[in-house]
Amino acid sequence: MKNLKFLILLLTFYSLQSGAQNLRVKIFSESQFNSLSTEAIHGNYQIHSPSGYIAEYNEGQSLHLQLNTSKKLHLTKNGEFLGLFDTLFILQSNHQDYLKIKPEGKVTIKPRQYEGDFEVTANQRGIQLLNLVFTESYLEGVLRSEAGTRCAKEYYKVQAIISRTFAKNNVDKHEKDGFFLCDAVHCQAYYGRYNGESKAINEGVKDTYGLVLVDSAGKSFPTFFSANCGGQSAETDQIWNVSLPNYVSRPDTFCIHTRQANWEQYIAKKEFLEYLSKNFFFDLNDEFLVYKALNFEQKQRKTFFIDPSLGIPLRDIRAAFNLRSTFFSCEPVGEKILLKGKGFGHGIGLCQEGAMEMVGQGKTYNEILKFYFKGSKLSTSAFPINHW
Ligand SMILES: [Zn+2]
Numbered sequence: 001m002k003n004l005k006f007l008i009l010l011l012t013f014y015s016l017q018s019g020a021q022n023l024r025v026k027i028f029s030e031s032q033f034n035s036l037s038t039e040a041i042h043g044n045y046q047i048h049s050p051s052g053y054i055a056e057y058n059e060g061q062s063l064h065l066q067l068n069t070s071k072k073l074h075l076t077k078n079g080e081f082l083g084l085f086d087t088l089f090i091l092q093s094n095h096q097d098y099l100k101i102k103p104e105g106k107v108t109i110k111p112r113q114y115e116g117d118f119e120v121t122a123n124q125r126g127i128q129l130l131n132l133v134f135t136e137s138y139l140e141g142v143l144r145s146e147a148g149t150r151c152a153k154e155y156y157k158v159q160a161i162i163s164r165t166f167a168k169n170n171v172d173k174h175e176k177d178g179f180f181l182c183d184a185v186h187c188q189a190y191y192g193r194y195n196g197e198s199k200a201i202n203e204g205v206k207d208t209y210g211l212v213l214v215d216s217a218g219k220s221f222p223t224f225f226s227a228n229c230g231g232q233s234a235e236t237d238q239i240w241n242v243s244l245p246n247y248v249s250r251p252d253t254f255c256i257h258t259r260q261a262n263w264e265q266y267i268a269k270k271e272f273l274e275y276l277s278k279n280f281f282f283d284l285n286d287e288f289l290v291y292k293a294l295n296f297e298q299k300q301r302k303t304f305f306i307d308p309s310l311g312i313p314l315r316d317i318r319a320a321f322n323l324r325s326t327f328f329s330c331e332p333v334g335e336k337i338l339l340k341g342k343g344f345g346h347g348i349g350l351c352q353e354g355a356m357e358m359v360g361q362g363k364t365y366n367e368i369l370k371f372y373f374k375g376s377k378l379s380t381s382a383f384p385i386n387h388w
């Protein structure tokens, strides 16, 4: 049995290399840590190194891993020393098993629960933890992390389809680092397993099992999403340096009265103008130009500040001042500038708050996907494996 499980793991590795069923997700990817503890919450686990079986690890028992000075993993189980290793595999006995992991870094890192198997290695930054997890189980975790636990089932169906499509389209995003996706917003937020907080999450994934979005030629459709588009979606070249023909800006009346529809932020005039002058040769002696900057207006989404000829991308201003969106207008108020903005996030693709509003108005997931991803259609992917 021990060897069988390990054989399955090896086969899984081969199948991953040849086109993939299980996902390899780097977890706690934004944290740095040299030690961690883990506790089996449900089910039994086995610990293996590349040369074979090491030990069992059962419900309620805990493991501790610490990087020593020669970058080896120092492994103990319930306080008992089990050896020094370069790589360890922690393997579940069946798909319902899950465990808790608590990394121990300089700053406190909250523990999280995970299903699936684990690969633990040392790298330059400390311990690297990979979660080998079924797509549909990963998706439940993504839905919980990206949308919270309080949405309606119909909304989770929408999010499940676009997150499944995203995972399918991006399995090579971290290929050079030896895994598929990270667990941060860079890929999709995945902060552990769905803990049964909302049946709607589970049903949303189940009811759309295997469904992904494709374009009219049957090719994968890029599925971006953000919290609120501010009433008009952005085109990809306004935010990134790529132009994707699938995305044409369109109005969205569903999100304009929702929670994150509007924002305001004050910036000192001096700071704002100095930023422009320092980074974009903006002439502070040109009174007309300064007036234009202080009274910049965006009725429709623009790509550049004031005028394209000045070459000041709005996305740069957003990043520099940590703004909620690039969709803002300016107004001078004393020594400050008041930025009045719309939306939250890049505004490309699905608008989460708009989609939630559409669900509230009785629209189906199909209608919502058609609205936000024009020209897309649903297709069944061979990609996922269920874990139920
Ligand atoms: Zn990533």
Ligand SMILES: [Zn+2]
Pocket (backbone or CB within 6 Å): 228, 229, 230, 231, 232, 252, 254, 255, 256, 351, 354
């Ligand atoms: Zn919107």
